[in-house]
Amino acid sequence: MFSKGTKRKFSDGDEEISDESLVGARVASSYSLQRQSLLDMSLIKLQLCHMLVEPNLCRSVLIANTVRQIQEEMTHDGSWHMVAEAFCSAGQSPSERLVATEVLCRSREQDAEPKLFSVISYEGCREEEVVADETLCSVSVSDTVSNVCLAGRIGQCWEKSELSGVERDEEALEDSRLGSGEDEEIDTKDRASTESPKTIGQVFGTFEIKNGSPGPDSALEELFSDVDTSYYDLDTMLTGMQSAPKMGPYDILDSLAPSHSSPSIVSTPNCRSDLNELDHIMEIIVGS
Amino acid sequence: MGEDGESPKINHSFLRDYVTEADVISTVEFNQTGDLLATGDKGGRVVIFQRETESKGESEELGESGEYNVYSTFQSHEPDFDYLKSLEIEEKINKIRWLPQQNAAHFLLSTNDKTIKLWKVSERDKRPEGYNLKDEEGRIKDISTVTSLRVPVLKPTDLMVEVRPRRIFANGHTYHVNSISVNSDGETYLSADDLRVNMWHLDITDRSFNIVDIKPANMEDLTEVITAAEFHPQHCHLFVYSSSKGTLRLCDMRESALCDKHSKIFEEPEDPGNRSFFSEIISSVSDVKFSHSGRYLLTRDYLTVKVWDLNMEKGPVETYQVHEYLRSKLCSLYENDCIFDKFECVWNSTDSVIMTGAYNSFFRMFDRETGRGVTLEAWRESSKPRAVLRTRRVYTGGRRRRGDVGVDSLDFTKKILHMAWHPAENIIAIAATNNLYIFQDRVNAENL
Numbered sequence: 001m002f003s004k005g006t007k008r009k010f011s012d013g014d015e016e017i018s019d020e021s022l023v024g025a026r027v028a029s030s031y032s033l034q035r036q037s038l039l040d041m042s043l044i045k046l047q048l049c050h051m052l053v054e055p056n057l058c059r060s061v062l063i064a065n066t067v068r069q070i071q072e073e074m075t076h077d078g079s080w081h082m083v084a085e086a087f088c089s090a091g092q093s094p095s096e097r098l099v100a101t102e103v104l105c106r107s108r109e110q111d112a113e114p115k116l117f118s119v120i121s122y123e124g125c126r127e128e129e130v131v132a133d134e135t136l137c138s139v140s141v142s143d144t145v146s147n148v149c150l151a152g153r154i155g156q157c158w159e160k161s162e163l164s165g166v167e168r169d170e171e172a173l174e175d176s177r178l179g180s181g182e183d184e185e186i187d188t189k190d191r192a193s194t195e196s197p198k199t200i201g202q203v204f205g206t207f208e209i210k211n212g213s214p215g216p217d218s219a220l221e222e223l224f225s226d227v228d229t230s231y232y233d234l235d236t237m238l239t240g241m242q243s244a245p246k247m248g249p250y251d252i253l254d255s256l257a258p259s260h261s262s263p264s265i266v267s268t269p270n271c272r273s274d275l276n277e278l279d280h281i282m283e284i285i286v287g288s
Numbered sequence: 289m290g291e292d293g294e295s296p297k298i299n300h301s302f303l304r305d306y307v308t309e310a311d312v313i314s315t316v317e318f319n320q321t322g323d324l325l326a327t328g329d330k331g332g333r334v335v336i337f338q339r340e341t342e343s344k345g346e347s348e349e350l351g352e353s354g355e356y357n358v359y360s361t362f363q364s365h366e367p368d369f370d371y372l373k374s375l376e377i378e379e380k381i382n383k384i385r386w387l388p389q390q391n392a393a394h395f396l397l398s399t400n401d402k403t404i405k406l407w408k409v410s411e412r413d414k415r416p417e418g419y420n421l422k423d424e425e426g427r428i429k430d431i432s433t434v435t436s437l438r439v440p441v442l443k444p445t446d447l448m449v450e451v452r453p454r455r456i457f458a459n460g461h462t463y464h465v466n467s468i469s470v471n472s473d474g475e476t477y478l479s480a481d482d483l484r485v486n487m488w489h490l491d492i493t494d495r496s497f498n499i500v501d502i503k504p505a506n507m508e509d510l511t512e513v514i515t516a517a518e519f520h521p522q523h524c525h526l527f528v529y530s531s532s533k534g535t536l537r538l539c540d541m542r543e544s545a546l547c548d549k550h551s552k553i554f555e556e557p558e559d560p561g562n563r564s565f566f567s568e569i570i571s572s573v574s575d576v577k578f579s580h581s582g583r584y585l586l587t588r589d590y591l592t593v594k595v596w597d598l599n600m601e602k603g604p605v606e607t608y609q610v611h612e613y614l615r616s617k618l619c620s621l622y623e624n625d626c627i628f629d630k631f632e633c634v635w636n637s638t639d640s641v642i643m644t645g646a647y648n649s650f651f652r653m654f655d656r657e658t659g660r661g662v663t664l665e666a667w668r669e670s671s672k673p674r675a676v677l678r679t680r681r682v683y684t685g686g687r688r689r690r691g692d693v694g695v696d697s698l699d700f701t702k703k704i705l706h707m708a709w710h711p712a713e714n715i716i717a718i719a720a721t722n723n724l725y726i727f728q729d730r731v732n733a734e735n736l
Contacts, residue, residue: 035565038565038619038622041622041623045625054375054377054378054401054464056464056628057463057464057482057513058482058513058515058572058628059625059628061510061511061512061513062568062569062572062628064511065511065568066565066566066568066569069565069568070565285371
């Protein structure tokens with residue numbers, strides 16, 4: 001049903017040939033709609049994974065791969081909008097916003113396209129909210145989080161500005177400001193899950209303290225090299241941490257120190273406070 | 289005697305169905321002789337059936353083949369709680385594997401998501417009588433009443449089946465155990481979870497060797513998990529594991545201690561014509577089984593079963609469509625999660641027939657010599673005891689025959705996921721939700 005390239009037969013004889021492009025656009029937009037609904041469904045499934053007590057890792061991985069695949073395709077189609085860059089509340093500073101990013105495997109186009117990073121979702125996104133681009137930039141500046149992930153997002157912003165008139169689905173047509181090359185208004189009226197679904201990264205352990213990333217601080221790594229970090233990985237994240245059983249997704253994030261901004265590739269100060277937080281939780285549980 | 293006047297061409301007959309009302313069966317396994325059949329269920333219980341020995345002299349007399357009756361029932365795993373992660377650990381039995389029999393007792397391994405247990409099943413049919421210091425009820429006798437000494441004697445008693453846990457292999461797995469496999473060396477076994485494969489010695493419970501670890505350093509990079517693993521039936525150094533991307537990896541433990549690098553990788557190139565967003569999901573291998581000969585591998589993915597030759601890595605040598613008519617329904621099946629169902633597959637004793645389950649209580653058998661497949665149904669309402677099973681058909685076009693089932697009327701809640709084939713005879717055990725069906729192939733040509 002969602003095979004690539006499936007086109008419906010167009011049998012309406014009243015249409016003129018000059019409307020072929022419109023027809024093409026309609027077919028493509030129908031495919032995009034289907035693809036979008038598949039993306040929505042997948043994100044909801046991933047979110048439900050978080051709520052389950054014992055998520056099935058195989059299922060999560062397969063769904064996540066499907067989401068990645070859709071993202072890649074949407075990115076290459078140029079129809080990938082910045083999804084839901086809204087704030088939970090107006091008063092929240094950018095550093096409090098939880099940003100999770102995920103690295104796409106590889107760009108299919110061999111040329112000098114910047115490494116694609118996709119922002120799947122944000123915590124507490126709302127519909128109809130438009131976010132100015134400089135906010136994103138300010139996030140990247142104020143965050144001590146690895147520049148890699150956010151820079152990628154910025155890169156995509158700039159890349160967006162070069163895509164003009166490529167999008168063919170309805171929202172793109174409405175939002176003709178994309179492609180202006182100016183500060184882009186990111187259309188968050190995106191049909192992506194409005195319920196703050198978890199990102200791929202969050203599913204698989206964005207909170208992983210494990211310093212698997214190119215650690216900026218080798219001293220820190222040495223310090224914690226003998227710490228068994230298996231507690232902090234995937235299953236912990238999937239199951240909502242140790243602090244309270246069966247927490248909802250919001251609770252998971254709230255339970256972390258609110259000063260944290262991006263959990264994905266954790267920077268030095270964040271890492272330390274995370275560990276302190278977890279130590280504290282561990283102490284409570286162990287009762288020592 | 290007792291045979292219905294059915295067509296002699298169809299030679300499958302229905303012996304008896306055993307209803308285990310309590311819970312959904314999650315695994316079925318014959319032992320190496322086929323005399324014992326173990327089932328595990330979601331409630332953590334194991335039920336062992338034993339085949340009745342044929343008491344009559346004329347063993348070919350119809351209807352006298354041994355039937356399976358309940359031999360023993362025990363609670364293998366209890367619900368558990370992981371306090372660290374605030375997680376419940378399900379007591380559902382994921383797999384049971386019998387050890388080869390070495391003495392009068394039988395041993396089996398059973399596992400839930402986290403813990404593997406070795407159980408000893410033994411019979412007791414004698415008890416000592418005539419103690420000097422204890423009376424018949426076990427009370428200590430008054431010494432003054434003892435006037436003579438005697439030697440206690442073993443007297444026959446009612447048969448008692450005792451099941452005791454002999455080993456508990458705990459804390460070996462962070463993720464959910466999906467497979468266990470006993471090695472042909474008789475001393476070790478492997479257990480596989482989503483990301484790791486461990487090797488244990490049957491006598492050592494506090495240590496295991498990690499032989500495969502595919503966990504990435506950064507969990508964000510995780511794209512593939514282990515779905516099943518099995519030791520080679522003859523070569524104790526070889527094992528295979530399958531992945532969610534549809535690959536099989538054959539590993540040789542002589543090459544290195546950590547078998548992250550495979551000896552052979554079996555992978556079929558993707559068919560570009562059939563590509564869709566669901567291609568990867570339906571290529572995920574849900575079960576892998578070595579043939580009895582050790583020459584072939586049998587795998588099950590969502591729509592097909594495939595036979596692979598160990599000597600040829602570039603693709604399967606045989607592919608059988610289990611329910612190709614579902615290909616156009618993949619989106620709905622993704623929505624209701626059916627696309628993630630994990631079906632098992634089995635070989636018959638001579639590796640000439642393979643079998644796997646489907647929906648609507650259907651299961652499929654494929655004859656490798658002719659390449660033909662047949663659909664059968666495990667559903668009490670449509671079969672009487674000792675009746676001959678008739679083949680079923682899913683209507684996918686063309687002339688519709690009576691009894692054909694339309695694709696849209698398939699019941700996706702009735703899935704046949706677990707099954708077993710007797711190691712020597714044509715007897716199959718099919719688990720259909722909470723019912724166990726045992727079918728036997730009756731070659732009734734000469735006996736009529």
